[in-house]
Amino acid sequence: xxxxxxxxxxxxxxxxxxxxxxxxxxxxxxxxxxxxxxxxxxxxxxxxxxxxxxxxxxxxxxxxxxxxxxxxxxxxxxxxxxxxxxxxxxxxxxxxxxxx
Numbered sequence: 645x646x647x648x649x650x651x652x653x654x655x656x657x658x659x660x661x662x663x664x665x666x667x668x669x670x671x672x673x674x675x676x677x678x679x680x681x682x683x684x685x686x687x688x689x690x691x692x693x694x695x696x697x698x699x700x701x702x703x704x705x706x707x708x709x710x711x712x713x714x715x716x717x718x719x720x721x722x723x724x725x726x727x728x729x730x731x732x733x734x735x736x737x738x739x740x741x742x743x744x
Contacts (some may be wrong), residue, residue, distance in 0.1 A: 646666045651661070657697060657699075657700055657704075657734050659693075659696065659697070660693055660696070660697035660700050660704075660734065661731060661734050663689060663690075663692070663693035663696075663697075663726050664693065664708070664730055664734075664738075665731070666689065666713075667686045667689050667690055667693075667727060668690070668724060668727050668728070670685060670686055671681060671683070671686050671715070671720045671723060672726060679718050679720070680718065682720075683715045683716070683720070683723075684715075686715050686723070687715050687716065688713055689700035690711065690712050691712075691734050692706055692713050693708075694708055700734070701733045701734065703730075704730040704731075704733035704734055705730075707726045707727065707729045707730035707733070708727065708730045710726045711723040711724075711727045711730065714726060
């Protein structure tokens with residue numbers, strides 16, 4: 645376990661970050677797979693990732709919840725925006741873990 649610069653403990657969220665990256669890749673705005681199928685698959689992946697990352701930063705989890713709602717309505721662009729925002733809340737933790 646690494647420590648933040650303020651001295652508090654942090655948890656390695658690399659698997660959560662990896663899951664978010666995978667979902668982002670799966671919902672690229674390209675032709676091909678059915679929108680509803682891609683959205684439902686992405687929602688299942690997010691649910692699994694959140695269940696395994698209960699200790700992730702609250703802000704990241706809030707963005708993931710909003711992304712899930714956008715996916716429910718097939719709004720891929722908005723969902724991608726929220727997932728990118730969620731990853732930004734993990735970025736500081738990734739940098740600290742990389743330095744340790």
